[in-house]
Amino acid sequence: xxxxxxxxxxxxxxxxxxxxxxxxxxxxxxxxxxxxxxxxxxxxxxxxxxxxxxxxxxxxxxxxxxxxxxxxxxxxxxxxxxxxxxxxxxxxxxxxxxxxxxxxxxxxxxxxxxxxxxxxxxxxxxxxxxxxxxxxxxxxxxxxxxxxxxxxxxxxxxxxxxxxxxxxxxxxxxxxxxxxxxxxxxxxxxxxxxxxxxxxxxxxxxxxxxxxxxxxxxxxxxxxxxxxxxxxxxxxxxxxxxxxxxxxxxxxxxxxxxx
Amino acid sequence: xxxxxxxxxxxxxxxxxxxxxxxxxxxxxxxxxxxxxxxxxxxxxxxxxxxxxxxxxxxxxxxxxxxxxxxxxxxxxxxxxxxxxxxxxxxxxxxxxxxxxxxxxxxxxxxxxxxxxxxxxxxxxxxxxxxxxxxxxxxxxxxxxxxxxxxxxxxxxxxxxxxxxxxxxxxxxxxxxxxxxxxxxxxxxxxxxxxxxxxxxxxxxxxxxxxxxxxxxxxxxxxxxxxxxxxxxxxxxxxxxxxxxxxxxxxxxxxxxxxxxxxxxxxxxxxxxxxxxxxxxxxxxxxxxxxxxxxxxxxxxxxxxxxxxxxxxxxxxxxxxxxxxxxxxxxxxxxxxxxxxxxxxxxxxxxxxxxxxxxxxxxxxxxxxxxxxxxxxxxxxxxxx
Numbered sequence: 041x042x043x044x045x046x047x048x049x050x051x052x053x054x055x056x057x058x059x060x061x062x063x064x065x066x067x068x069x070x071x072x073x074x075x076x077x078x079x080x081x082x083x084x085x086x087x088x089x090x091x092x093x094x095x096x097x098x099x100x101x102x103x104x105x106x107x108x109x110x111x112x113x114x115x116x117x118x119x120x121x122x123x124x125x126x127x128x129x130x131x132x133x134x135x136x137x138x139x140x141x142x143x144x145x146x147x148x149x150x151x152x153x154x155x156x157x158x159x160x161x162x163x164x165x166x167x168x169x170x171x172x173x174x175x176x177x178x179x180x181x182x183x184x185x186x187x188x189x190x191x192x193x194x195x196x197x198x199x200x201x202x203x204x205x206x207x208x209x210x211x212x213x214x215x216x217x218x219x220x221x222x223x224x225x226x227x228x229x230x231x232x233x234x235x236x237x238x239x240x241x242x243x244x245x246x247x248x249x250x251x252x253x254x255x256x257x258x259x260x261x262x263x264x265x266x267x268x269x270x271x272x273x274x275x276x277x278x279x280x281x282x283x284x285x286x287x288x289x290x291x292x293x294x295x296x297x298x299x
Numbered sequence: 300x301x302x303x304x305x306x307x308x309x310x311x312x313x314x315x316x317x318x319x320x321x322x323x324x325x326x327x328x329x330x331x332x333x334x335x336x337x338x339x340x341x342x343x344x345x346x347x348x349x350x351x352x353x354x355x356x357x358x359x360x361x362x363x364x365x366x367x368x369x370x371x372x373x374x375x376x377x378x379x380x381x382x383x384x385x386x387x388x389x390x391x392x393x394x395x396x397x398x399x400x401x402x403x404x405x406x407x408x409x410x411x412x413x414x415x416x417x418x419x420x421x422x423x424x425x426x427x428x429x430x431x432x433x434x435x436x437x438x439x440x441x442x443x444x445x446x447x448x449x450x451x452x453x454x455x456x457x458x459x460x461x462x463x464x465x466x467x468x469x470x471x472x473x474x475x476x477x478x479x480x481x482x483x484x485x486x487x488x489x490x491x492x493x494x495x496x497x498x499x500x501x502x503x504x505x506x507x508x509x510x511x512x513x514x515x516x517x518x519x520x521x522x523x524x525x526x527x528x529x530x531x532x533x534x535x536x537x538x539x540x541x542x543x544x545x546x547x548x549x550x551x552x553x554x555x556x557x558x559x560x561x562x563x564x565x566x567x568x569x570x571x572x573x574x575x576x577x578x579x580x581x582x583x584x585x586x587x588x589x590x591x592x593x594x595x596x597x598x599x600x601x602x603x604x605x606x607x608x609x610x611x612x613x614x615x616x617x618x619x620x621x622x623x624x625x626x627x628x629x630x631x632x633x634x635x636x637x638x639x640x641x642x643x644x645x646x647x648x649x650x651x652x653x654x655x656x657x658x659x660x661x662x663x664x665x666x667x668x669x670x671x672x673x674x675x676x677x678x679x680x681x682x683x684x
Contacts, residue, residue: 125570149569
């Protein structure tokens with residue numbers, strides 16, 4: 041259920057603006073990879089290229105390759121819609137659909153794609169996804185209530201349940217805890233640890249402790265100056281990045297001496 | 300050469316921070332607590348003054364009111380300046396001006412509603428008025444009625460039905476065009492040149508005088524059917540939709556634009572194609588706003604008279620076929636009854652009909668507005684735990 045991602049010499053542009061330059065990395069299956077770095081350095085932009093969500097922004101384009109188990113996401117004839125069915129995404133702010141109930145939110149990926157699903161299968165899928173997102177016990181009695189009535193942390197777990205209900209190979213998380221309190225953050229971090237056994241998880245975070253706690257590998261992004269493209273400075277095991285980084289910039293950032 | 304910098308002189312010795320009011324040249328305005336009671340008393344006084352001016356000096360009502368209002372402003376400023384300080388006084392004066400502006404806005408509206416109800420209510424709910432058309436009704440009937448020999452005949456049944464048919468057709472034409480244009484502008488067009496041009500022309504269309512829309516529709520149908528048979532209901536519907544489409548586009552565009560982008564991204568990230576994202580996520584989320592926007596656009600055109608006068612002509616009897624022959628609507632009916640009474644000698648019955656039709660039209664618009672609110676409430680995203 042989880043796949044390996046190879047990124048080769050990826051350059052990302054917004055119109056004429058060169059946003060991210062020359063990223064190459066390999067993301068192992070069944071692992072958690074974290075990206076850290078200052079604001080505006082292109083972490084989120086890079087993350088969004090892994091399921092072609094950056095294309096939603098007009099003028100965005102990439103050069104280079106992203107291979108998921110050897111298949112190039114940017115190859116000719118690859119439909120972005122198919123890519124996104126394989127690579128799920130959780131966003132910074134919880135965004136359940138306000139017109140739908142909790143259950144409908146979980147099943148949104150299936151229903152919106154108009155795949156046929158029997159009601160028993162729908163029930164089973166809802167329960168499995170909500171259990172997978174550690175939310176089942178909290179909401180099992182009110183599946184028909186609107187998803188917007190949940191707390192922020194619950195909404196974010198609902199969004200994770202929605203993402204895993206379509207059974208993707210990879211789950212991308214763009215600062216999933218930045219709008220949450222410490223307790224909800226802990227719940228999400230526990231969940232990320234559980235998800236690791238089934239999925240490849242890639243997470244962008246501003247919280248370095250979080251990166252240290254949840255990830256197996258860490259990538260540090262930086263940019264030389266404003267207006268310059270962001271770059272992947274260092275990519276290694278989390279242990280190495282936090283204890284013995286090879287680059288001065290990484291060490292400065294980790295220890296808080298940065299800018 | 301050395302660079303000399305002049306350091307600003309710091310006050311010697313006085314390191315302790317002084318309070319702002321102790322600094323020379325600073326005057327703080329102090330506010331003393333006040334109540335609203337003096338303002339109320341002064342307002343009563345101003346009212347009394349107005350009555351005195353009107354009755355005692357035989358002034359015009361409006362002049363008396365304005366004079367006493369100006370007097371009130373001066374008095375309230377003086378009193379509150381004494382009681383609470385200049386800031387409170389200015390607050391009270393501006394408060395009075397805001398209320399005055401509110402009254403100025405509401406008075407014509409209330410007066411209009413009152414006049415329509417007072418003049419029209421007597422006839423508008425008469426079953427015979429609601430059930431009859433003007434077919435075969437002549438000035439002689441009106442004269443008989445005025446002399447007390449005959450019953451009141453002739454009604455607006457055909458005009459009510461015509462209003463509903465023509466506005467309904469206009470809605471059927473405008474809503475798909477307007478809504479799809481808005482979807483293109485928001486979801487696909489972005490800021491490309493085509494959508495900039497569309498926006499520009501929609502804005503221009505918003506300002507088209509309604510008579511021009513009517514002439515356009517009439518000219519179009521003359522081309523198609525010849526001058527003799529050009530007047531028909533559908534021509535009116537097309538004239539109205541020319542007026543309605545820009546409103547629908549603009550309203551819907553605003554409504555679609557406020558749907559959070561995060562919802563679109565959430566849907567796209569689930570591997571949902573864009574058209575399904577629009578149909579299943581964006582439109583339902585915006586549904587309440589779209590529905591009320593469309594209803595308001597309908598309310599805006601339902602009372603149009605000029606374009607319909609040109610495009611649909613004037614029918615005395617009931618015509619259910621919008622594709623053949625003249626029809627009638629409430630607005631046109633009221634216009635004709637007012638300008639061309641059946642019996643020039645006895646205008647009263649015709650004026651009564653005009654007012655009754657006006658009242659019915661107002662009621663339909665009010666009902667549409669209530670309906671818009673109801674729909675908005677029905678579609679509104681559910682909350683609750």
